[in-house]
Amino acid sequence: MTSELVQPSPRKYVLFDVDGTLIDAVDNQRRVWEMWAGRYRLDADEVYRVALRTRPTETFAQVAPDQDPTECLAVLHELEDEDVRSGVYTAFDGASELLGTLPASSWALVTSNYEHRVRGRFARTGLPLPRVIVDAAAVEEGKPSPVPYLLAAEQLGAKPEDCLVIEDAPSGVEAGLRAGMTVWGVNAAVAVDGVHRHFGSLCEAVPDILAFARPEGSAGMG
Structure with missing residues:
Protein backbone atom coordinates (compact mmCIF):
# COMPACT_ATOMS: atom_id res chain seq x y z
CA MET A 1 0.00 0.00 0.00
CA ALA A 25 -5.05 59.58 11.35
CA VAL A 26 -7.40 61.79 9.30
CA ASP A 27 -7.94 64.36 12.04
CA ASN A 28 -4.22 64.40 12.81
CA GLN A 29 -3.27 64.94 9.19
CA ARG A 30 -5.80 67.74 8.81
CA ARG A 31 -4.55 69.44 11.98
CA VAL A 32 -0.91 69.20 10.86
CA TRP A 33 -1.66 70.70 7.46
CA GLU A 34 -3.77 73.45 9.06
CA MET A 35 -0.84 74.41 11.28
CA TRP A 36 1.53 74.22 8.31
CA ALA A 37 -0.75 76.50 6.29
CA GLY A 38 -0.86 78.94 9.20
CA ARG A 39 2.94 79.21 9.20
CA TYR A 40 2.79 80.45 5.61
CA ARG A 41 -0.45 82.46 5.91
CA LEU A 42 -2.22 80.21 3.44
CA ASP A 43 -5.84 79.05 3.24
CA ALA A 44 -5.93 75.88 5.33
CA ASP A 45 -8.87 74.30 3.51
CA GLU A 46 -7.25 74.77 0.11
CA VAL A 47 -3.90 73.43 1.33
CA TYR A 48 -5.53 70.32 2.79
CA ARG A 49 -7.57 69.75 -0.36
CA VAL A 50 -4.36 69.72 -2.41
CA ALA A 51 -2.43 67.67 0.17
CA LEU A 52 -5.03 64.90 0.07
CA ARG A 53 -4.22 64.07 -3.54
CA THR A 54 -0.53 64.95 -3.91
CA ARG A 55 2.79 64.21 -2.26
CA PRO A 56 4.16 66.93 0.05
CA THR A 57 6.68 68.30 -2.45
CA GLU A 58 3.95 68.55 -5.06
CA THR A 59 1.68 70.26 -2.53
CA PHE A 60 4.36 72.85 -1.76
CA ALA A 61 4.90 73.55 -5.46
CA GLN A 62 1.20 74.15 -5.96
CA VAL A 63 0.19 76.11 -2.86
CA ALA A 64 3.49 77.84 -1.97
CA PRO A 65 5.57 78.06 -5.18
CA ASP A 66 7.54 81.04 -3.84
CA GLN A 67 8.73 79.16 -0.75
CA ASP A 68 11.83 76.99 -0.34
CA PRO A 69 10.53 73.38 -0.62
CA THR A 70 13.28 72.11 1.68
CA GLU A 71 12.17 74.53 4.39
CA CYS A 72 8.52 73.66 3.74
CA LEU A 73 9.27 69.98 4.26
CA ALA A 74 11.29 70.64 7.40
CA VAL A 75 8.35 72.57 8.90
CA LEU A 76 5.94 69.78 7.97
CA HIS A 77 8.19 67.15 9.56
CA GLU A 78 8.49 69.23 12.73
CA LEU A 79 4.70 69.50 12.99
CA GLU A 80 4.21 65.80 12.27
CA ASP A 81 6.73 64.77 14.91
CA GLU A 82 5.05 67.00 17.47
CA ASP A 83 1.67 65.50 16.59
CA VAL A 84 3.02 61.99 17.19
CA ARG A 85 4.18 63.11 20.64
CA SER A 86 1.05 64.98 21.67
CA GLY A 87 -1.81 64.08 19.29
CA VAL A 88 -4.61 61.63 19.97
Whole structure:
Protein backbone atom coordinates (compact mmCIF):
# COMPACT_ATOMS: atom_id res chain seq x y z
CA MET A 1 0.00 0.00 0.00
CA THR A 2 1.42 3.35 -1.02
CA SER A 3 0.60 6.79 0.22
CA GLU A 4 0.80 9.99 -1.79
CA LEU A 5 2.94 12.78 -0.49
CA VAL A 6 0.84 15.85 0.28
CA GLN A 7 2.58 19.07 -0.66
CA PRO A 8 2.11 21.77 2.00
CA SER A 9 0.35 24.91 0.87
CA PRO A 10 2.61 27.95 0.37
CA ARG A 11 2.95 30.14 3.43
CA LYS A 12 0.94 33.34 3.20
CA TYR A 13 1.93 36.86 4.25
CA VAL A 14 0.00 40.06 4.90
CA LEU A 15 1.39 43.52 4.14
CA PHE A 16 -0.41 46.47 5.73
CA ASP A 17 -0.51 50.12 4.92
CA VAL A 18 -0.69 52.15 8.16
CA ASP A 19 -2.50 55.51 8.04
CA GLY A 20 -6.10 55.05 7.00
CA THR A 21 -5.78 51.27 7.13
CA LEU A 22 -4.74 50.35 10.69
CA ILE A 23 -4.71 53.77 12.34
CA ASP A 24 -7.27 56.53 11.86
CA ALA A 25 -5.05 59.58 11.35
CA VAL A 26 -7.40 61.79 9.30
CA ASP A 27 -7.94 64.36 12.04
CA ASN A 28 -4.22 64.40 12.81
CA GLN A 29 -3.27 64.94 9.19
CA ARG A 30 -5.80 67.74 8.81
CA ARG A 31 -4.55 69.44 11.98
CA VAL A 32 -0.91 69.20 10.86
CA TRP A 33 -1.66 70.70 7.46
CA GLU A 34 -3.77 73.45 9.06
CA MET A 35 -0.84 74.41 11.28
CA TRP A 36 1.53 74.22 8.31
CA ALA A 37 -0.75 76.50 6.29
CA GLY A 38 -0.86 78.94 9.20
CA ARG A 39 2.94 79.21 9.20
CA TYR A 40 2.79 80.45 5.61
CA ARG A 41 -0.45 82.46 5.91
CA LEU A 42 -2.22 80.21 3.44
CA ASP A 43 -5.84 79.05 3.24
CA ALA A 44 -5.93 75.88 5.33
CA ASP A 45 -8.87 74.30 3.51
CA GLU A 46 -7.25 74.77 0.11
CA VAL A 47 -3.90 73.43 1.33
CA TYR A 48 -5.53 70.32 2.79
CA ARG A 49 -7.57 69.75 -0.36
CA VAL A 50 -4.36 69.72 -2.41
CA ALA A 51 -2.43 67.67 0.17
CA LEU A 52 -5.03 64.90 0.07
CA ARG A 53 -4.22 64.07 -3.54
CA THR A 54 -0.53 64.95 -3.91
CA ARG A 55 2.79 64.21 -2.26
CA PRO A 56 4.16 66.93 0.05
CA THR A 57 6.68 68.30 -2.45
CA GLU A 58 3.95 68.55 -5.06
CA THR A 59 1.68 70.26 -2.53
CA PHE A 60 4.36 72.85 -1.76
CA ALA A 61 4.90 73.55 -5.46
CA GLN A 62 1.20 74.15 -5.96
CA VAL A 63 0.19 76.11 -2.86
CA ALA A 64 3.49 77.84 -1.97
CA PRO A 65 5.57 78.06 -5.18
CA ASP A 66 7.54 81.04 -3.84
CA GLN A 67 8.73 79.16 -0.75
CA ASP A 68 11.83 76.99 -0.34
CA PRO A 69 10.53 73.38 -0.62
CA THR A 70 13.28 72.11 1.68
CA GLU A 71 12.17 74.53 4.39
CA CYS A 72 8.52 73.66 3.74
CA LEU A 73 9.27 69.98 4.26
CA ALA A 74 11.29 70.64 7.40
CA VAL A 75 8.35 72.57 8.90
CA LEU A 76 5.94 69.78 7.97
CA HIS A 77 8.19 67.15 9.56
CA GLU A 78 8.49 69.23 12.73
CA LEU A 79 4.70 69.50 12.99
CA GLU A 80 4.21 65.80 12.27
CA ASP A 81 6.73 64.77 14.91
CA GLU A 82 5.05 67.00 17.47
CA ASP A 83 1.67 65.50 16.59
CA VAL A 84 3.02 61.99 17.19
CA ARG A 85 4.18 63.11 20.64
CA SER A 86 1.05 64.98 21.67
CA GLY A 87 -1.81 64.08 19.29
CA VAL A 88 -4.61 61.63 19.97
CA TYR A 89 -4.58 58.51 17.77
CA THR A 90 -7.13 55.75 17.36
CA ALA A 91 -6.65 52.29 15.92
CA PHE A 92 -9.45 51.09 13.67
CA ASP A 93 -11.76 48.48 15.17
CA GLY A 94 -10.31 45.04 14.62
CA ALA A 95 -6.69 46.18 14.26
CA SER A 96 -5.57 45.00 17.69
CA GLU A 97 -7.26 41.59 17.35
CA LEU A 98 -5.90 41.13 13.84
CA LEU A 99 -2.27 42.06 14.50
CA GLY A 100 -2.25 40.23 17.80
CA THR A 101 -3.43 37.03 16.13
CA LEU A 102 -1.16 36.98 13.08
CA PRO A 103 2.23 35.28 13.60
CA ALA A 104 4.87 38.01 13.99
CA SER A 105 6.89 36.68 11.06
CA SER A 106 3.96 36.63 8.66
CA TRP A 107 3.16 40.33 8.33
CA ALA A 108 4.80 43.67 7.68
CA LEU A 109 4.03 47.38 7.56
CA VAL A 110 4.54 49.30 4.32
CA THR A 111 4.12 53.03 4.85
CA SER A 112 4.80 56.31 3.09
CA ASN A 113 5.52 57.77 6.52
CA TYR A 114 8.68 57.34 8.60
CA GLU A 115 9.36 54.45 10.95
CA HIS A 116 9.85 56.56 14.08
CA ARG A 117 6.38 58.06 13.60
CA VAL A 118 4.84 54.66 12.99
CA ARG A 119 6.44 53.33 16.16
CA GLY A 120 5.15 56.35 18.07
CA ARG A 121 1.61 55.88 16.79
CA PHE A 122 1.64 52.16 17.52
CA ALA A 123 2.89 52.85 21.03
CA ARG A 124 0.06 55.35 21.53
CA THR A 125 -2.57 52.88 20.32
CA GLY A 126 -1.15 49.72 21.90
CA LEU A 127 -0.73 47.88 18.60
CA PRO A 128 2.07 45.28 18.27
CA LEU A 129 4.90 45.90 15.83
CA PRO A 130 6.18 43.41 13.25
CA ARG A 131 9.77 42.54 12.45
CA VAL A 132 9.59 44.22 9.03
CA ILE A 133 8.70 47.88 8.50
CA VAL A 134 9.30 49.47 5.10
CA ASP A 135 9.07 53.25 5.41
CA ALA A 136 9.71 56.29 3.21
CA ALA A 137 13.43 56.24 4.04
CA ALA A 138 13.84 52.62 2.93
CA VAL A 139 13.07 53.21 -0.75
CA GLU A 140 13.80 55.79 -3.41
CA GLU A 141 10.45 55.20 -5.08
CA GLY A 142 7.32 55.40 -2.96
CA LYS A 143 3.78 54.26 -3.70
CA PRO A 144 2.33 53.90 -6.36
CA SER A 145 5.65 52.27 -7.28
CA PRO A 146 5.66 48.54 -6.43
CA VAL A 147 9.11 48.90 -4.86
CA PRO A 148 7.98 49.29 -1.20
CA TYR A 149 5.79 46.19 -1.30
CA LEU A 150 8.38 44.14 -3.17
CA LEU A 151 11.00 45.12 -0.59
CA ALA A 152 8.72 44.05 2.27
CA ALA A 153 8.13 40.68 0.60
CA GLU A 154 11.87 40.24 0.12
CA GLN A 155 12.59 41.00 3.77
CA LEU A 156 9.93 38.50 4.84
CA GLY A 157 11.32 35.88 2.50
CA ALA A 158 8.01 35.79 0.64
CA LYS A 159 7.04 35.50 -3.00
CA PRO A 160 4.80 38.33 -4.25
CA GLU A 161 2.07 35.88 -5.25
CA ASP A 162 1.88 34.67 -1.63
CA CYS A 163 1.29 38.18 -0.26
CA LEU A 164 -1.95 39.96 0.58
CA VAL A 165 -1.87 43.77 0.61
CA ILE A 166 -4.36 45.65 2.81
CA GLU A 167 -4.83 49.25 1.64
CA ASP A 168 -7.22 52.16 1.76
CA ALA A 169 -5.77 54.52 -0.85
CA PRO A 170 -5.54 54.39 -4.67
CA SER A 171 -1.75 54.88 -4.73
CA GLY A 172 -1.24 51.97 -2.33
CA VAL A 173 -3.64 49.74 -4.22
CA GLU A 174 -1.78 50.48 -7.45
CA ALA A 175 1.54 49.69 -5.74
CA GLY A 176 0.29 46.32 -4.54
CA LEU A 177 -1.18 45.39 -7.91
CA ARG A 178 2.00 46.36 -9.74
CA ALA A 179 3.93 44.16 -7.30
CA GLY A 180 1.86 41.17 -8.42
CA MET A 181 0.11 40.72 -5.07
CA THR A 182 -3.47 40.15 -3.99
CA VAL A 183 -4.94 43.50 -2.90
CA TRP A 184 -7.93 44.04 -0.64
CA GLY A 185 -9.35 47.49 0.08
CA VAL A 186 -10.71 48.58 3.47
CA ASN A 187 -12.21 51.61 5.22
CA ALA A 188 -13.84 53.16 2.17
CA ALA A 189 -17.48 53.45 1.18
CA VAL A 190 -16.63 52.71 -2.44
CA ALA A 191 -14.10 50.17 -3.69
CA VAL A 192 -10.83 51.54 -5.07
CA ASP A 193 -10.35 50.58 -8.70
CA GLY A 194 -8.46 47.31 -9.12
CA VAL A 195 -8.89 45.74 -5.69
CA HIS A 196 -9.60 42.02 -5.66
CA ARG A 197 -11.97 42.41 -2.71
CA HIS A 198 -13.49 45.39 -0.93
CA PHE A 199 -14.54 45.77 2.72
CA GLY A 200 -16.29 48.80 4.14
CA SER A 201 -14.18 48.53 7.30
CA LEU A 202 -11.06 46.82 8.57
CA CYS A 203 -13.12 45.06 11.23
CA GLU A 204 -15.29 43.49 8.54
CA ALA A 205 -12.18 42.14 6.81
CA VAL A 206 -10.52 40.57 9.89
CA PRO A 207 -11.92 37.01 9.53
CA ASP A 208 -11.00 36.87 5.85
CA ILE A 209 -7.50 38.25 6.42
CA LEU A 210 -6.86 35.65 9.12
CA ALA A 211 -8.20 32.93 6.83
CA PHE A 212 -5.83 34.03 4.06
CA ALA A 213 -2.89 33.96 6.45
CA ARG A 214 -3.44 30.34 7.49
CA PRO A 215 -1.02 27.98 5.71
CA GLU A 216 -3.92 25.90 4.46
CA GLY A 217 -5.95 28.95 3.46
CA SER A 218 -6.68 29.78 -0.14
CA ALA A 219 -8.69 33.01 0.11
CA GLY A 220 -6.59 34.49 -2.71
CA MET A 221 -8.33 36.65 -5.23
CA GLY A 222 -11.90 35.53 -4.66
